[in-house]
Amino acid sequence: MLDFLYNLVVAPWVGMLTDPLFLGEVVIGGVLAGVMYALVALGFVLIYKASGVFNFAQGVMVLFAALSLVGLMEGVQVNYVALVAIVLAVTGIVLWSGEMALGRGIGRALFAGGVAVGAVKLGAGVLLPRGIMLGAAGLIGAGISFKLPLWGAVPATILIMVALAFVIERVILRYMVNQEQIILFMATIGLTFFLEGFGETVWGSNVKKLDIGIPDARLDLSKLALPGAAVAAIFAAAALASVALMFAWRVRAVRSAIDTSKGLVQPPLIGPASLFFGMAGLACFLARFFVAGDAAFVKGKAEATAMLFASLSWFGLALVATVALLALATWRGRREAAEDHGADVAPLHYGWFVALGVAGAVAVAAGIVWAVRSGILINGFELFAAAMAAILVIVLAVFFQKTRVGRALRAVADDHAAALSVGISLRGIWVIVWAVAGIVALAAGIIWGGKSGVQFSLSLIALKALPVLILGGFTSVPGAIIGGLIIGVGEKLAEVYWGTAIGIDAIENWFAYALALVFLLFRPQGLFGEKIIERV
Amino acid sequence: MFYREAGQFKSSYAADQAIFPIAQDRVFVIAIIVAAFALPLVITNNYWYTAVLIPLMVYSMAALGLNILVGYCGQISLGTGAFMAVGGYSAFKFTTVYFPDLGLVFIYILSGGVAALVGVVFGIPSLRIKGFYLAVATLAAQFFLQWLFNKVPWFANFSSAGTIEAPPRTLLGRIAEKGGTLEILSVINPLVASPRAPPENRYLFGLALVVVFALIVKNLVRGRMGRSWMAIRDMDVAAQLIGIRPLQTKLSAFAVSSFVCGVAGAMVLFQYLGAVETAAYSINESFLVLFMVIIGGLGSVMGSFLGAGFIVLVPIFLVNVLPGIGITLDVATRKHIEQMLFGGLMIFFLIVEPHGLARFWQIAKEKLRLWPFPH
Numbered sequence: 001m002l003d004f005l006y007n008l009v010v011a012p013w014v015g016m017l018t019d020p021l022f023l024g025e026v027v028i029g030g031v032l033a034g035v036m037y038a039l040v041a042l043g044f045v046l047i048y049k050a051s052g053v054f055n056f057a058q059g060v061m062v063l064f065a066a067l068s069l070v071g072l073m074e075g076v077q078v079n080y081v082a083l084v085a086i087v088l089a090v091t092g093i094v095l096w097s098g099e100m101a102l103g104r105g106i107g108r109a110l111f112a113g114g115v116a117v118g119a120v121k122l123g124a125g126v127l128l129p130r131g132i133m134l135g136a137a138g139l140i141g142a143g144i145s146f147k148l149p150l151w152g153a154v155p156a157t158i159l160i161m162v163a164l165a166f167v168i169e170r171v172i173l174r175y176m177v178n179q180e181q182i183i184l185f186m187a188t189i190g191l192t193f194f195l196e197g198f199g200e201t202v203w204g205s206n207v208k209k210l211d212i213g214i215p216d217a218r219l220d221l222s223k224l225a226l227p228g229a230a231v232a233a234i235f236a237a238a239a240l241a242s243v244a245l246m247f248a249w250r251v252r253a254v255r256s257a258i259d260t261s262k263g264l265v266q267p268p269l270i271g272p273a274s275l276f277f278g279m280a281g282l283a284c285f286l287a288r289f290f291v292a293g294d295a296a297f298v299k300g301k302a303e304a305t306a307m308l309f310a311s312l313s314w315f316g317l318a319l320v321a322t323v324a325l326l327a328l329a330t331w332r333g334r335r336e337a338a339e340d341h342g343a344d345v346a347p348l349h350y351g352w353f354v355a356l357g358v359a360g361a362v363a364v365a366a367g368i369v370w371a372v373r374s375g376i377l378i379n380g381f382e383l384f385a386a387a388m389a390a391i392l393v394i395v396l397a398v399f400f401q402k403t404r405v406g407r408a409l410r411a412v413a414d415d416h417a418a419a420l421s422v423g424i425s426l427r428g429i430w431v432i433v434w435a436v437a438g439i440v441a442l443a444a445g446i447i448w449g450g451k452s453g454v455q456f457s458l459s460l461i462a463l464k465a466l467p468v469l470i471l472g473g474f475t476s477v478p479g480a481i482i483g484g485l486i487i488g489v490g491e492k493l494a495e496v497y498w499g500t501a502i503g504i505d506a507i508e509n510w511f512a513y514a515l516a517l518v519f520l521l522f523r524p525q526g527l528f529g530e531k532i533i534e535r536v
Numbered sequence: 537m538f539y540r541e542a543g544q545f546k547s548s549y550a551a552d553q554a555i556f557p558i559a560q561d562r563v564f565v566i567a568i569i570v571a572a573f574a575l576p577l578v579i580t581n582n583y584w585y586t587a588v589l590i591p592l593m594v595y596s597m598a599a600l601g602l603n604i605l606v607g608y609c610g611q612i613s614l615g616t617g618a619f620m621a622v623g624g625y626s627a628f629k630f631t632t633v634y635f636p637d638l639g640l641v642f643i644y645i646l647s648g649g650v651a652a653l654v655g656v657v658f659g660i661p662s663l664r665i666k667g668f669y670l671a672v673a674t675l676a677a678q679f680f681l682q683w684l685f686n687k688v689p690w691f692a693n694f695s696s697a698g699t700i701e702a703p704p705r706t707l708l709g710r711i712a713e714k715g716g717t718l719e720i721l722s723v724i725n726p727l728v729a730s731p732r733a734p735p736e737n738r739y740l741f742g743l744a745l746v747v748v749f750a751l752i753v754k755n756l757v758r759g760r761m762g763r764s765w766m767a768i769r770d771m772d773v774a775a776q777l778i779g780i781r782p783l784q785t786k787l788s789a790f791a792v793s794s795f796v797c798g799v800a801g802a803m804v805l806f807q808y809l810g811a812v813e814t815a816a817y818s819i820n821e822s823f824l825v826l827f828m829v830i831i832g833g834l835g836s837v838m839g840s841f842l843g844a845g846f847i848v849l850v851p852i853f854l855v856n857v858l859p860g861i862g863i864t865l866d867v868a869t870r871k872h873i874e875q876m877l878f879g880g881l882m883i884f885f886l887i888v889e890p891h892g893l894a895r896f897w898q899i900a901k902e903k904l905r906l907w908p909f910p911h
Contacts, residue, residue, distance in 0.1 A: 054668050175887040181668070182612060183890045186830050189823060190886065193879030197872040205868055463675070463819070470672045509683050513676035517661060520673060524665045534773050 012497035024367070025378075026496050027489055032382035034488020035389045039444040040465035041472065041480040042393070043437040048474045049413040050433035051173070053184045057191040059462020061438055064164070064199040066445030066454045069157045070210050071203040075147035089114030093166045111170075150212060154442070161438030169431045196459060205456065210449040238365035282320055317362075385447040392443050393481060396436070400477075405432060413475070467516035473529025483527065486519075487512045539904035555754055572743055576736040585735035586808075592848050593742035594803045598821075599828040599840035600746070600753055601796030606826065607835035608757055609789035610769030611662050612670060615677035616797055616825045618658075619651050621817035622681060623798025624805040625691050626650040628700045632693055639709030640729050640806065644745070644799050651798020652791040654681070659790030663783060666772075678819050686814045701811040704730040707741065731810035738807045745803070749796055754837050756792065765789050766835070797825075831885055833894025842893035850881060 016023045040062060047055040088110050095107025148156060172191065176184055400406040411419040412429045420426055448458055468487050472479025494511045525531060539560050546552040556562040575589070602616050627647035635643065658677040665673050685691045692700050706713060707728050712721035727733040728741040756762050764785045767775035776782055805812050824847055832843020854874045889895055 172883055172887070176890070179886075179890050182606075182830065182834075183886055185668070186827055187883050187886045189827065190879045190882030193882065194876050195879070197875030197877075197879065201869060201872040201876065205872065466672045466675060470669050474668065506683065506687065510676060510679035513673070513679055517673050517676050520665050520669060521661065524669060526669070 012493075015497050015500075016493075026492050028378055029382070030489035030492030031485055032379065032386050032488070033492065034468075034485040035386045035481075036382075036444070036447055036484075037461075037464055037468045037488055038481045038484025039389050039392070039440065039447065040461050041468040041484055042396070042477065043440040043444070044465060044469050045472075045474065045477055045480045046396075046433055046437045046440065050409055051412075051430050052181060052416075053173070053188060054181060054474075055188050055437070056185060056462060057188045057195060058437065058441060058465070060192045060195045060199075060459040061161070061164075061441040062445045062448065062461060063454075063456070063459040064195050064445075065157055065161055065438065065442035066210065066449035066458055067199045067203040067208075068160050069153050069442065069445065070208045070449065070454045072148045072153040072156050073150060073210075074208070085114045085118035087114070088117060090163055093163065093170055096170055154446075157442055158439055161442055162435040165431050165434035165438055168434055169427060173430055174427065192459070196456070200456070207453045207455040208449075210446065210454050212446060212450050234365045235362070238362050381451060385451075388443060388447065392440065393477075396440075396477070399436075409433060464512065467512040470526055471516040471519050473526030475530050476526070476528035479526055479528030483516075487515060490515050538907065539901050555751075555758070569747055573740065576740065582735055585739050587852060588848065589739045590735070590742055590808050592844060593739065593746050594800055594808050595825065595828060595844040595848055596746050596841050597742075597749060597800035597803060598797055598825045599832060599844045600749060600837065601793045601798075601800060602825050603829045603832075603835070603837070603840045604753060604757070604765070604796065605789050605793035606829050607833075607839070608762060608769060609765040609786065609793075611659075611786060611789065612668065612826075613674045613793075614671050614819070614822045614826065615658060615674035615681075617817040617819055617821035618678040618681035619655055619794040619797040620801025620804060620821065621685055621814060622651040622654045622794070623647045623801030624812065624817065625685050625700065626798070627802035628702070628805060629691070629693075631703055631705055636703075637710035639707055639712070639725075640705045640741070641707060642709065643705070644802050647802045648795040648798040651801065652795040655790045655794025655797075656787050659787050659794075662786050662790065675819070678822055682814050682817060682819075685817075697813075699811050699813050700805065702730040702806045704732045705806070729806035742803055742807045745799065749799070750837055750841075753792075753796070757837070761785075761788060761792075769835075827882065831882070831892055833892030833897075836892070836894040838897060839892050839894035842897065846885075846893065850878060854878065 040058060043058045043061065044055055047053055047058070092107045092110030092112070092114055095103045096111055168191070172187055176187060398406075400409060408419070408424045409429060409432065411422070411424055412426065416426065419429075444461070445454070445458065448461060452458075468480060468483040470483075471486060472481070472483025491508050491512050494515075495508050499507055519527060523529075539558075541558045541560075544557075544559055546557065551557070554562075556565060579585070579589075598616060598620060601619075602613065605611050605613050624647075627643050630638070630643050630646055631640075635646075638646075654677075658674065661673050662670050686698065689695075689698075692698050704727055706725045708718075708721060708725045710716055712718045712725040714722060716722075726737050728737050757765070764775070764780045765788075767778070767780050768782060768785050768789075772782060775785075801817060804816060809816060828843035828847045829840065830843070831846055832841070833839025851874065854877055885893075
């Protein structure tokens with residue numbers, strides 16, 4: 001029993017401290033895996049925000065996109081009849097989604113015709129004996145075959161996903177407006193079954209390899225020797241980023257103070273929080289000297305452990321400095337605000353949050369320098385995945401914040417009825433949002449499929465994304481990303497340290513859920529979800 | 537014309553409060569139950585029992601249990617498979633290790649109790665978490681329990697394959713067998729579990745259980761407990777204001793629901809499959825049972841049966857109808873096409889009648905009342 005407790009409570013921490021290089025690798029692996037989870041969760045969030053649909057089919061959309069991509073790259077034979085069916089159905093669905101009544105009628109007829117031709121083709125293929133098939137080869141058997149390279153297959157798959165969004169809106173969502181959420185949820189489960197069967201009927205169900213030209217191998221970073229200038233640059237960047245963060249924070253606080261026409265005040269000079277973090281920073285900084293002097297503790301792993309504490313001490317130093325800075329600013333700000341506004345002041349909370357952020361940035365910079373110098377191994381493919389996810393998130397953020405459509409999307413997410421009343425087409429928005437979710441699914445499909453092959457189990461990553469989702473909140477894009485990181489890192493740490501210490505395996509099946517549950521107990525709407533306000 | 541309650545006067549409170557106050561309902565339900573019990577006289581084909589009737593009973597039971605939680609108390613749960621697994625595994629441990637002499641009836645009650653306890657534990661988050669957040673949180677129960685039963689060999693009696701098998705057990709146990717103290721009861725003590733038991737027995741026992749539990753549930757939801765569940769479902773803050781305690785109400789819904797689901801899980805092992813692995817209680821089961829509840833009708837005992845019938849029968853229908861009209865496909869393609877049709881049907885039914893099959897039943901009664909007139 002005591003052994004068990006030791007393994008549960010003490011051993012994992014000892015394991016982390018004795019080999020910080022390995023810990024760094026585990027954490028980085030977790031971050032990269034988390035980014036991949038976040039990518040799937042992102043699709044959920046987009047659809048939930050815009051239409052209130054809890055889209056369980058997101059996972060199978062990932063599978064479908066990956067299947068289509070691989071199918072197009074491996075080469076397709078499109079029969080003329082099938083081609084006619086596809087063209088009919090696609091034109092039909094586009095017309096059907098338009099605003100003109102006549103066009104909608106024609107479009108609906110075309111779509112039905114296309115589906116009917118497709119069904120007849122499928123039926124003829126399996127029904128008619130081979131002899132007749134061969135006899136009518138001129139009509140039924142002939143077709144064109146083509147093969148697309150990666151750069152051609154990706155846009156083609158995007159087109160497929162957009163068409164899918166049109167079909168889903170036309171055939172399912174339109175009829176389910178105003179239904180209860182659980183009914184819509186069930187409909188997406190039905191969609192899951194359908195798409196799974198459809199994708200595997202069209203593209204086949206064998207495991208496929210998706211090769212996008214990025215080797216799934218570990219990079220040894222110690223080969224790129226870091227010159228002093230680069231180190232300085234990293235630290236400068238961290239400092240710059242943290243100053244920008246502080247500035248942004250100030251601006252936001254001032255703006256909100258102006259909005260509410262109140263004076264601005266930061267937390268008290270020596271508040272419990274700043275005191276705590278200042279002390280913690282000091283402790284971190286001082287710990288370095290104690291530990292470096294304790295030979296028994298650092299034996300064997302002297303250098304690595306010292307490195308860990310070195311970065312920890314940078315963190316501590318930065319923390320102390322920021323807390324001091326903030327305290328100074330507070331002192332002055334308080335006096336000015338009190339002079340201008342008297343007692344009518346809005347407190348600026350979470351000043352220590354900024355302090356933590358600044359110190360964190362410096363610590364991360366120190367960590368990077370240390371990691372590169374001591375030769376950490378990073379999986380190149382995962383690095384590529386993270387970069388791709390980051391680009392996608394930035395593009396999405398710009399799309400949401402800076403474009404006309406993005407503004408309409410945010411309006412719909414905020415209030416359906418109000419958006420409708422200012423002339424935003426709800427149906428159009430749904431198509432767009434499902435199409436965007438389809439594209440995000442394609443990105444996730446490329447990454448996951450490239451890592452573990454394109455097969456049925458790809459659709460199960462929806463279950464991986466669910467805890468990320470409840471952790472971050474259903475309605476928050478940053479929540480999806482931060483939730484993904486927390487789950488990714490937590491899962492890897494638990495698997496590597498607690499899993500081996502207690503001697504159980506495969507806890508990654510449920511650990512993410514348990515972790516998310518713990519967070520939920522404190523914030524029932526997730527970390528960044530909209531606050532649930534209940535009225536009777 | 538056929539379904540008209542005019543002229544049926546109640547002269548006592550008991551008659552007024554009856555489960556089926558309308559004579560036609562009463563006759564119909566009794567006729568269905570009698571017909572169900574008489575089925576073994578007609579059907580001798582084993583395929584019917586093992587592929588249709590017994591799964592129908594098992595899933596009706598599970599849907600009944602989940603309907604209490606989702607339909608009556610409004611707490612969405614995706615952990616049904618896990619609660620069924622608790623029932624199945626505890627029944628297995630009870631019969632093989634702790635109470636080998638006990639009859640299956642008692643075993644089921646005990647394992648239902650264990651499932652209820654586990655259900656209460658995993659229901660605690662529902663006090664703070666609501667809606668889909670809760671649904672996803674119940675997945676924690678699903679994955680954790682499945683993993684637990686899979687990884688801890690104690691649960692499967694250290695069997696190397698991890699499979700648990702139903703030992704042959706009678707209805708009332710050793711006590712009523714030959715040589716027991718209550719030997720006189722041996723007439724009504726047939727072998728009802730394990731693959732060795734005749735399928736009619738397994739079916740009849742399952743049917744009896746389902747009927748009894750349906751009665752109990754029907755009465756529970758008519759009573760004080762059911763009313764407080766429904767108040768919580770409709771608006772929990774308002775319910776709290778009129779003096780309904782959310783803690784007790786939500787947890788009791790979890791307990792009763794898990795009890796019934798636990799019995800259903802034990803039935804999967806003892807009546808239906810005979811030998812199972814944890815995969816038999818996977819998340820797919822959870823989704824299927826939830827879908828039964830929704831397609832049958834949320835908050836309707838009748839709906840649980842209709843939904844279970846739909847989900848059990850449609851795949852069988854699809855399996856048989858495609859070869860029936862002359863289409864022969866290879867196994868993989870057939871599976872995919874069945875999957876497409878199943879998904880399509882699910883969406884179709886949700887679009888046509890989002891309130892479930894029970895609502896169809898309601899409309900049919902309405903039409904019968906007016907027939908032959910349209911209004």
